[in-house]
Amino acid sequence: xxxxxxxxxxxxxxxxxxxxxxxxxxxxxxxxxxDVHAFNTVTAEQARAAAAAIDAAVDEGRDPGPLAGxxxxxxxNLCTRGVATTCSSRMLEGWxxxxxxxxxxxxxxxxxxxxxxxxxxxxxxxxxxxxxAFGPTRNPYDLARVPGGSSGGSAAAVAAGFAPLALGSDTGxxxxxxxxxxGIVGIKPTYGxxxxxxxxxxxxxxxxxxxxxxxxxxxxxALGVISGHDPFDSTSIPAAVPDFEAAxxxxxxGLRVGVVSELTGSGxxxxxxxxxxxxxxxxxxxxxxxxxxxxxVLEAADALADAGATVGRVSVPAVTYGxxxxxxxxxxxxxSNLARYDGTRYGLxxxxxxxxxxxxxxxxxGFGDEVKARIMxxxxxxxxxxxxxxxxxxxxxxxxxxxxxxxxYADFDVxxxxxxxxxxxxxxxxxxxxTMYRCDTCTIPSNLSGDPAMSVPFGTGAEDLPVGVQVxxxxxxxxxMLTVAAALERAAPPLPKPPLAAxxxxxxxxx
Amino acid sequence: MTAGWETVVGLEVHVELATxxxxxxxxxxxxxDEPNTNVTPVCxxxxxxxxxxxxxxxELAMAVGLALNCxxxxxxxxxxxxxxxxxxxDYQVSQYDQPICSDGWLDVPGGGRVGIERAHLxxxxxxxxxxxxxxxxxxxxxxxxxxxxxxxxxxxxxxSRPDIGSAAEASAYVEELRAILLAxxxxxARLEEGSMRVDANISVRPAGSTDLRTRCEVKNLNSLRSLRxxxxxxxxxxxxxxxxxxxxVQETRHWSEDGRTHSLRSKEEADDYRYFPExxxxxxxxxDEWIAEVRAAMPELPASQRxxxxxxxxxxxxxxxxxxxxxxPVVLGAIEAGADAKRTVTHAVQNLALDGAELLGSDHLSSLxxxxxSGQLTATQAKTVLGIMCERAAAGTADPAAIAAxxxxxxxxxDELESLVDQAIADNxxxxxxxxxxxxxxAGVFVGAVMKATRGxxxxxxxxxxxxxxxxx
Numbered sequence: 001x002x003x004x005x006x007x008x009x010x011x012x013x014x015x016x017x018x019x020x021x022x023x024x025x026x027x028x029x030x031x032x033x034x035d036v037h038a039f040n041t042v043t044a045e046q047a048r049a050a051a052a053a054i055d056a057a058v059d060e061g062r063d064p065g066p067l068a069g070x071x072x073x074x075x076x077n078l079c080t081r082g083v084a085t086t087c088s089s090r091m092l093e094g095w096x097x098x099x100x101x102x103x104x105x106x107x108x109x110x111x112x113x114x115x116x117x118x119x120x121x122x123x124x125x126x127x128x129x130x131x132x133a134f135g136p137t138r139n140p141y142d143l144a145r146v147p148g149g150s151s152g153g154s155a156a157a158v159a160a161g162f163a164p165l166a167l168g169s170d171t172g173x174x175x176x177x178x179x180x181x182x183g184i185v186g187i188k189p190t191y192g193x194x195x196x197x198x199x200x201x202x203x204x205x206x207x208x209x210x211x212x213x214x215x216x217x218x219x220x221x222a223l224g225v226i227s228g229h230d231p232f233d234s235t236s237i238p239a240a241v242p243d244f245e246a247a248x249x250x251x252x253x254g255l256r257v258g259v260v261s262e263l264t265g266s267g268x269x270x271x272x273x274x275x276x277x278x279x280x281x282x283x284x285x286x287x288x289x290x291x292x293x294x295x296x297v298l299e300a301a302d303a304l305a306d307a308g309a310t311v312g313r314v315s316v317p318a319v320t321y322g323x324x325x326x327x328x329x330x331x332x333x334x335x336s337n338l339a340r341y342d343g344t345r346y347g348l349x350x351x352x353x354x355x356x357x358x359x360x361x362x363x364x365x366g367f368g369d370e371v372k373a374r375i376m377x378x379x380x381x382x383x384x385x386x387x388x389x390x391x392x393x394x395x396x397x398x399x400x401x402x403x404x405x406x407x408x409y410a411d412f413d414v415x416x417x418x419x420x421x422x423x424x425x426x427x428x429x430x431x432x433x434x435t436m437y438r439c440d441t442c443t444i445p446s447n448l449s450g451d452p453a454m455s456v457p458f459g460t461g462a463e464d465l466p467v468g469v470q471v472x473x474x475x476x477x478x479x480x481m482l483t484v485a486a487a488l489e490r491a492a493p494p495l496p497k498p499p500l501a502a503x504x505x506x507x508x509x510x511x
Numbered sequence: 512m513t514a515g516w517e518t519v520v521g522l523e524v525h526v527e528l529a530t531x532x533x534x535x536x537x538x539x540x541x542x543x544d545e546p547n548t549n550v551t552p553v554c555x556x557x558x559x560x561x562x563x564x565x566x567x568x569x570e571l572a573m574a575v576g577l578a579l580n581c582x583x584x585x586x587x588x589x590x591x592x593x594x595x596x597x598x599x600x601d602y603q604v605s606q607y608d609q610p611i612c613s614d615g616w617l618d619v620p621g622g623g624r625v626g627i628e629r630a631h632l633x634x635x636x637x638x639x640x641x642x643x644x645x646x647x648x649x650x651x652x653x654x655x656x657x658x659x660x661x662x663x664x665x666x667x668x669x670x671s672r673p674d675i676g677s678a679a680e681a682s683a684y685v686e687e688l689r690a691i692l693l694a695x696x697x698x699x700a701r702l703e704e705g706s707m708r709v710d711a712n713i714s715v716r717p718a719g720s721t722d723l724r725t726r727c728e729v730k731n732l733n734s735l736r737s738l739r740x741x742x743x744x745x746x747x748x749x750x751x752x753x754x755x756x757x758x759x760v761q762e763t764r765h766w767s768e769d770g771r772t773h774s775l776r777s778k779e780e781a782d783d784y785r786y787f788p789e790x791x792x793x794x795x796x797x798x799d800e801w802i803a804e805v806r807a808a809m810p811e812l813p814a815s816q817r818x819x820x821x822x823x824x825x826x827x828x829x830x831x832x833x834x835x836x837x838x839x840p841v842v843l844g845a846i847e848a849g850a851d852a853k854r855t856v857t858h859a860v861q862n863l864a865l866d867g868a869e870l871l872g873s874d875h876l877s878s879l880x881x882x883x884x885s886g887q888l889t890a891t892q893a894k895t896v897l898g899i900m901c902e903r904a905a906a907g908t909a910d911p912a913a914i915a916a917x918x919x920x921x922x923x924x925x926d927e928l929e930s931l932v933d934q935a936i937a938d939n940x941x942x943x944x945x946x947x948x949x950x951x952x953x954a955g956v957f958v959g960a961v962m963k964a965t966r967g968x969x970x971x972x973x974x975x976x977x978x979x980x981x982x983x984x
Binding site: 078079085087092095097098099101196197198199200201203204205231232233234235332333335336339340342344345346355356359379382383384387391 | 552555556557558559560561562563564590592594596599600601602655657783785786787790791792793
């Protein structure tokens with residue numbers, strides 16, 4: 001498997017044809033996506049036309065851009081003109097948007113070739129893709145295990161070698177957690193860094209689009225392509241886009257790295273789970289972090305210290321309330337965002353005796369149980385008489401989270417924690433919603449604060465499955481975050497390739 | 512009003528703001544086009560679409576707020592959640608507890624000062640047409656069609672305090688508000704066409720009391736007459752309920768053509784709108800500089816226009832008519848440019864109830880009045896020319912001299928007129944004797960003869976003056 005940088009470099013220089021690269025990836029999808037089910041739709045014909053256009057541009061001496069001919073997979077909640085955008089829901093099955101999301105435009109303008117739309121938990125609500133109406137995606141490392149979610153399809157596609165790059169969305173960890181479980185890199189940028197225009201909304205004040213890649217440099221490249229102010233998104237930040245790739249070569253000397261106590265325990269090197277902090281407060285409230293995961297995070301901290309960073313512990317107390325606050329605010333926004341799926345204008349319609357019955361029957365048939373549960377939860381949280389106790393209080397926790405992070409960033413440039421409390425789990429293992437929600441314990445705080453965070457693979461845990469380390473930074477602090485992530489990548493023990501991708505890479509080329 | 516009771520009215524007025532595009536999208540904000548053509552993904556609430564606030568709508572809202580003496584404050588948009596097919600997102604984006612304009616007042620001509628509680632921005636819904644029911648009504652309908660052209664049109668909801676004491680005052684309040692909106696160019700504010708919609712909160716209380724009793728909100732008031740009649744009807748209904756030992760219940764009522772109000776829904780049936788801050792928009796925080804810019808760009812307001820017209824000698828009623836028609840700038844401008852004030856006011860009141868009149872240039876109106884007062888045009892000719900000027904005002908080709916020339920309304924030379932009068936005297940010697948004997952009404956014989964000879968082009972006043980001159984010579 002090549003990196004996006006190598007592919008684009010070869011295509012721009014004429015060493016490879018975009019059409020050939022595309023066929024190589026389509027061949028892998030053809031051979032293995034029956035097992036993985038990363039894609040809801042493979043847009044082979046459209047991709048062939050796009051690749052031909054890239055090749056024609058190169059032939060004419062024009063530069064197709066930094067992602068020239070790089071196949072890219074888009075999460076199926078990103079609007080693609082004329083191509084079904086389902087959110088893995090019966091509700092939108094067959095709906096074809098009349099417009100492209102801003103990020104889709106940006107990627108294609110940079111020369112990327114859309115290869116397909118990837119599976120997700122319905123409307124991005126879940127941490128395993130088990131809630132997809134079209135069946136789950138399987139983890140390329142172990143087909144009996146989940147790839148994480150909700151962007152499980154995008155993560156599995158990159159891990160399986162179906163595409164060197166993919167885009168996903170992260171509302172409570174939906175990029176970082178599947179990246180961690182699939183042994184790849186995933187970035188949730190600062191809220192507002194990347195336009196949400198064309199991202200089907202789950203929880204608007206949290207949703208953020210970001211890239212998946214096999215290494216930090218590819219992720220930085222893709223991040224640069226999709227970042228920037230968009231007049232079509234009022235919450236988009238009018239800030240200049242830094243040269244993210246330049247941040248990769250910088251050393252971590254002098255950078256201050258804080259390991260978040262509440263998310264790792266206070267002990268060191270294997271003693272973590274016995275720590276008072278994790279055992280009492282954090283462990284009790286958050287459901288715990290698996291010892292193998294904590295160990296990798298502390299080793300990662302040590303590696304950064306070895307590379308010259310100043311590493312210390314930091315407390316961010318509000319993160320222990322993050323999960324609770326998130327599961328009030330996000331469903332509240334979702335209950336409103338998903339109201340529009342009423343059968344009137346697009347998507348599924350189940351006829352009824354009158355409009356109200358049509359609305360009711362459509363929503364009953366179109367939404368899966370997890371979506372219904374969150375709509376009910378959110379509707380309740382916003383109801384007269386309950387608003388202050390639930391939505392209002394959760395918003396105060398959100399402010400506290402920002403305050404606590406701000407305090408931590410007064411002393412540290414970046415923070416470190418696990419991405420996921422555990423490695424990839426088996427299907428059905430977390431059927432209880434509360435157990436599933438705890439997957440997001442470490443990732444949700446950055447969604448509450450709006451700050452950037454990313455997952456970088458750092459060794460393996462139980463069953464030799466990948467562990468991801470989360471690097472967090474203050475708002476618009478992606479550069480320092482990438483600097484640290486690149487250092488971690490250099491220091492990380494080699495990660496075994498997923499059996500699937502390993503098999504694919506020997507058979508895929510030239511097929 | 513039944514003795515011993517007084518009416519208490521507060522008005523909620525929705526006006527469509529006169530922007531080119533919608534409140535949150537670049538779709539044209541325009542009516543009368545093919546259904547569902549002025550729409551973008553935002554107007555249809557398509558998945559993934561996001562709102563972007565229209566700066567012009569905010570400026571118009573601020574201008575109205577400043578004209579109503581409101582404070583302009585930082586504001587936040589909320590979502591008002593309810594299911595209805597003409598609401599594309601099944602929520603309405605509206606300002607809730609932090610409106611952009613608050614705490615102002617409006618002085619009602621001939622009435623009192625009415626407090627303005629707030630004025631806030633919100634988006635309009637689409638329009639539903641029910642199929643199969645009588646007259647497109649929901650009752651008996653077999654289906655419905657929705658046109659989303661109107662969805663997302665900017666509305667400003669202006670909420671008064673319950674300071675209005677009668678149907679007449681309510682009507683005057685709406686008229687004055689309309690005049691302000693027209694002066695600002697904020698809305699065309701047509702009640703009959705729905706670009707201005709009035710809901711009235713009506714209650715009664717014992718005369719002299721200051722408490723507020725249970726109110727009913729009356730909707731479907733699409734004329735000033737409906738507004739007045741509904742207030743009188745509803746107040747009387749409340750009084751009768753109290754007189755019978757009963758009391759009204761807080762509810763929404765519908766004014767219908769049969770001259771009564773009918774219950775729509777009670778407070779208990781009201782939806783729980785689950786308001787929460789719209790996360791797709793950022794808080795709207797107009798800075799002092801922006802507010803000052805909007806204030807500086809505001810035209811003269813009706814109250815000041817009326818005062819100046821009054822100074823020029825216009826009667827209060829005439830001044831009100833002129834301001835109400837949006838003609839104050841052109842009338843005052845014409846007078847300033849040298850036109851006779853009285854004549855200008857008379858034309859504006861009697862001859863300018865015409866479309867396009869508000870577009871007349873004050874220089875053109877001034878020229879016309881001066882042509883008339885200098886005798887170049889007769890009163891009848893001036894009226895004819897004015898009519899054509901209004902037709903051409905929008906095109907800017909309303910020069911009265913050119914129009915008069917086109918119509919052949921050349922001023923008649925004095926000697927030509929005199930010879931025509933001399934001829935008429937010669938043709939009617941008996942009448943002339945009577946005229947010289949003091950029988951003034953026979954002058955009509957000569958005027959008629961001259962008019963006949965000139966096919967109505969002569970100035971009757973000039974003929975009379977010359978007749979008198981000849982008689983007294």
